[in-house]
Amino acid sequence: MTSTAAELRPLIRSPRRRVPTGLPGALVHAGVTVLCIWAWSIGWWPVCVVSWVVLIWLNHAALTLMHEAGHGMLSRVRWINEAQGILIGTAALIPLSVYRYVHARHHAHLGRERDPEFWPYNLPGSPRWMRVGYAWLELIAGWLVTPLLYSIRTAGSWSIVPRGQRRRIVLEWMLIVLVWSVVLTVVVAAGWWSAFVVGILVPAIGAGTVQTIRKFTEHLGMHGDSILAMTRTVVYPHRIGRAASRSQLHVDHHGTHHRYARSPFHQLPDATAIVYGGPEAARVFPSHGAAMLDML
Numbered sequence: 001m002t003s004t005a006a007e008l009r010p011l012i013r014s015p016r017r018r019v020p021t022g023l024p025g026a027l028v029h030a031g032v033t034v035l036c037i038w039a040w041s042i043g044w045w046p047v048c049v050v051s052w053v054v055l056i057w058l059n060h061a062a063l064t065l066m067h068e069a070g071h072g073m074l075s076r077v078r079w080i081n082e083a084q085g086i087l088i089g090t091a092a093l094i095p096l097s098v099y100r101y102v103h104a105r106h107h108a109h110l111g112r113e114r115d116p117e118f119w120p121y122n123l124p125g126s127p128r129w130m131r132v133g134y135a136w137l138e139l140i141a142g143w144l145v146t147p148l149l150y151s152i153r154t155a156g157s158w159s160i161v162p163r164g165q166r167r168r169i170v171l172e173w174m175l176i177v178l179v180w181s182v183v184l185t186v187v188v189a190a191g192w193w194s195a196f197v198v199g200i201l202v203p204a205i206g207a208g209t210v211q212t213i214r215k216f217t218e219h220l221g222m223h224g225d226s227i228l229a230m231t232r233t234v235v236y237p238h239r240i241g242r243a244a245s246r247s248q249l250h251v252d253h254h255g256t257h258h259r260y261a262r263s264p265f266h267q268l269p270d271a272t273a274i275v276y277g278g279p280e281a282a283r284v285f286p287s288h289g290a291a292m293l294d295m296l
Contacts, residue, residue, distance in 0.1 A: 029058050037199040052202055057247075059207030060214075062088050064249045070100040071261060086172060090179050092204075093147040095172030097165055102150045107261055111222070111230040116153040121220060135216075143208030217291045218254045228280045231255035232291045235272060235284050245269075255283065 036051035068074040069085025085096040106117040113122055120126040120134055138145050154161065154169065161169070187196045222230040234252035236242050245252050253268035256275050263271055276284050285291040 025058075029055070029062075032058065033199045033203075036203075037195045040194075040198045048198070052206060055199075055203035056206035056210060059203050060210045061248055063092065063207065063211055064251045066092065066094070066096065066099060067103070067251065068249055068265060069096060070103050073262065073264060086175070089172065090176050093144070093176060093180075094150055095169055095176060097169045097172055098150050098154050101154055101161060101165065101169070107258060110227060110258060111219070111224075116150075117215070118219065119149065119153070138212040139209055141205070141208065142212040143204045146208065146211070213292070214251070214288075217288060217295050221295050222283075227258045228255045228276070228283060231258050231283065232294065233272060233276065233284050234288055234291050235269070235286065237286055241287065242269075252288065255280075 032051050032054050036048055036055060039045070039047035039051060065074060066085055066088040069081050069088070072078070072081055074084055075081040082096065085099075089096040089099060102116050106115050109115040111118075111122065113124075115122050121131055151173075158166070187193060217234075218232055219230060222232065224230050231254050233255040234245070236245055236252075249265040250268040251257070251265075253272045256268050256272040257263070257265075259275055260271060272284070285294065
């Protein structure tokens with residue numbers, strides 16, 4: 001065992017802390033949504049715009065919760081982990097089982113042609129217009145394009161999806177169709193289209209764009225033959241940045257997460273200090289802005 005692995009073992013095996021999810025988070029999200037719709041209805045545009053920013057942040061935070069659930073690290077209790085992941089996935093139009101299947105292959109084939117999350121950027125033979133066009137499509141409509149990509153990639157490899165997992169994928173898709181059919185029926189019957197667009201659709205589109213930018217910043221344009229060589233990690237030196245990182249479950253410590261995917265999210269900052277050294281330190285950035293500039 002290397003000295004690095006020996007230092008990391010107690011961090012990776014440390015017990016998972018309770019994640020601040022559930023009723024309090026749902027109440028905050030619902031409250032901001034109501035505030036946004038109310039501000040729009042009375043013409044308080046600045047309040048509405050600020051509410052959008054908060055909702056986009058909360059929506060993206062929910063996606064990081066789903067990411068943790070996909071790794072089975074959101075809760076110590078498995079059924080709670082799965083229930084929370086399915087709930088978020090239903091809202092985000094991505095079955096948890098589909099996300100878990102695709103994301104596991106992203107970890108296993110990072111940077112190679114079999115990485116399903118980075119199609120078509122990881123195909124050497126794909127024309128530039130296709131890669132640039134798809135990048136803009138993801139940036140503009142990532143909230144819809146990403147679920148379609150995940151579902152298409154899963155369907156394309158359906159024959160190798162474990163049989164038990166297939167049944168669960170179908171059931172989770174049925175749940176999504178049922179829930180959103182009911183939601184849209186109520187919206188149409190009550191004439192709530194304006195409220196739906198302002199309080200639900202706009203924040204969803206914004207969160208999809210933020211998710212796409214983060215995905216690009218984590219990996220796009222990286223070259224190498226190791227996990228750390230193909231991943232950017234962001235470590236904020238100041239308190240506000242660290243608090244923002246904490247609110248997103250330290251997903252910005254992305255190289256460390258890829259290196260040790262089963263490590264609890266709250267241990268990633270300490271693990272990053274151990275993992276990154278020597279040449280790897282050049283791939284650590286002090287902010288997302290700096291990492292984005294390097295990506296661009």
